[in-house]
Amino acid sequence: xxxxxxxxxxxxxxxxxxxxxxxxxxxxxxxxxxxxxxxxxxxxxxxxxxxxxxxxxxxxxxxxxxxxxxxxxxxxxxxxxxxxxxxxxxxxxxxxxxxxxxxxxxxxxxxxxxxxxxxxxxxxxxxxxxxxxxxxxxxxxxxxxxxxxxxxxxxxxxxxxxxxxxxxxxxxxxxxxxxxxxxxxxxxxxxxxxxxxxxxxxxxxxxxxxxxxxxxxxxxxxxxxxxxxxxxxxxxxxxxxxxxxxxxxxxxxxxxxxxxxxxxxxxxxxxxxxxxxxxxxxxxxxxxxxxxxxxxxxxxxxxxxxxxxxxxxxxxxxxxxxxxxxxxxxxxxxxxxxxxxxxxxxxxxxxxxxxxxxxxxxxxxxxxxxxxxxxxx
Numbered sequence: 001x002x003x004x005x006x007x008x009x010x011x012x013x014x015x016x017x018x019x020x021x022x023x024x025x026x027x028x029x030x031x032x033x034x035x036x037x038x039x040x041x042x043x044x045x046x047x048x049x050x051x052x053x054x055x056x057x058x059x060x061x062x063x064x065x066x067x068x069x070x071x072x073x074x075x076x077x078x079x080x081x082x083x084x085x086x087x088x089x090x091x092x093x094x095x096x097x098x099x100x101x102x103x104x105x106x107x108x109x110x111x112x113x114x115x116x117x118x119x120x121x122x123x124x125x126x127x128x129x130x131x132x133x134x135x136x137x138x139x140x141x142x143x144x145x146x147x148x149x150x151x152x153x154x155x156x157x158x159x160x161x162x163x164x165x166x167x168x169x170x171x172x173x174x175x176x177x178x179x180x181x182x183x184x185x186x187x188x189x190x191x192x193x194x195x196x197x198x199x200x201x202x203x204x205x206x207x208x209x210x211x212x213x214x215x216x217x218x219x220x221x222x223x224x225x226x227x228x229x230x231x232x233x234x235x236x237x238x239x240x241x242x243x244x245x246x247x248x249x250x251x252x253x254x255x256x257x258x259x260x261x262x263x264x265x266x267x268x269x270x271x272x273x274x275x276x277x278x279x280x281x282x283x284x285x286x287x288x289x290x291x292x293x294x295x296x297x298x299x300x301x302x303x304x305x306x307x308x309x310x311x312x313x314x315x316x317x318x319x320x321x322x323x324x325x326x327x328x329x330x331x332x333x334x335x336x337x338x339x340x341x342x343x344x345x346x347x348x349x350x351x352x353x354x355x356x357x358x359x360x361x362x363x364x365x366x367x368x369x370x371x372x373x374x375x376x377x
Contacts, residue, residue, distance in 0.1 A: 113173025146181030
C-alpha cells in the first residue's frame with residue numbers, strides 16, 4: 001500500500017474491496033492483504049449518515065463563531081425543543097456519552113452526594129470510574145434485566161434516612177437510568193412514571209442516558225414518546241454518536257433547569273468544543289425532516305430481522321431484548337469459529353462451555369448484512 005499524490009491511495013495485491021461494500025465491513029489492510037469482517041460489533045462502527053456528511057461538507061467553509069454560539073447549534077436546539085414539546089428547554093451539545101454523563105452528574109450532585117444506578121448501568125460498569133473521578137460515588141441498586149424499579153429506589157432512600165448515622169454516609173443525590181438499558185430493555189410509561197414520582201417525592205433529579213434513545217423510541221415494544229420522557233425526567237440526552245452522527249450528544253434540561261454556569265462547567269471539564277458547529281450541523285440534520293426517527297426505525301427493522309434469524313437457526317437468547325442489541329448464547333467452539341468471519345461483542349460467561357455475546361444492528365445495517373450473516377450461520 002502506498003500513497004502517490006495528495007488524497008490518492010494506491011493498493012496493490014489481491015483484495016476483495018471491489019466486491020464488498022466497504023461501509024458494511026470492519027477490518028484492516030496489512031501487507032497488501034485485506035482482512036474483512038462482517039460487523040455487528042456495535043452501533044457506531046460506521047462513520048455517519050450520508051446526509052450528515054453532505055451537510056458538513058456544504059457548510060465547511062462558512063466562517064462561524066465558536067463554542068456552540070453558531071446558527072446551526074441554535075437551529076438544532078430549536079428543533080430539539082419542538083421535538084420534545086419543551087419550548088423553554090436548555091440544550092447543550094457535547095461530544096460523547098461518558099463525557100456527558102460525567103459532566104451532568106458532577107454539575108448536578110452536591111459534594112456529599114452520589115448517584116443511584118443499576119448494577120449494569122453504564123456509569124456503574126463501563127466508564128472507567130469517570131463518575132468516581134469527580135469525587136461522587138455510584139450507589140448501585142438491584143435490577144431486573146438492566147432496569148431499576150421504583151420500589152427499590154424508595155426502599156434505598158427510606159432506609160438511608162432511617163439510619164441514624166446517615167450524616168456519615170454518601171447521600172443519594174440523583175437517579176440515573178438508561179433508555180434503552182445496557183441489556184436493550186425498555187422502561188414502560190408506567191415504570192418511568194413510577195420512578196419519576198419517587199424521585200420528585202424525595203427531591204432527587206432524574207437523569208436519563210439516551211445514548212441509544214432513537215432505537216428505544218422506534219422499538220415495537222415502546223409506549224413512551226419523546227415529550228413524555230421530557231415531562232418525566234429532569235435531564236436527559238439524545239444520543240447522536242450511536243444514531244447516525246460522527247459524534248455528539250444533545251443534553252436537554254426540559255424546564256430550563258440547567259445548573260448555574262453550565263457552559264463554564266463544560267469548559268472546566270474540557271467538554272466545550274471550540275468548533276461547536278461540528279455538533280450543531282449534525283443535530284440540525286438529524287432533526288430535519290425526521291431523519292433521527294427514520295434511521296432509528298430502519299435500525300429496528302434490521303434488529304427484528306436479526307432476532308428472527310437467530311430464532312430460525314435455533315440459537316438461545318440471554319434475554320428478550322426489544323431494541324437493536326440482541327444477546328445470544330454460543331458454544332465456545334462456535335464462538336471461535338464465527339469470530340473468524342463476524343465481529344460481535346463479548347457480553348458474559350454463562351458456564352465453562354457457553355458465552356453470551358451481543359450483536360448490534362444500527363442505522364447503517366443493511367438487508368445485505370443480514371443475508372451475509374445468514375449464509376455464515
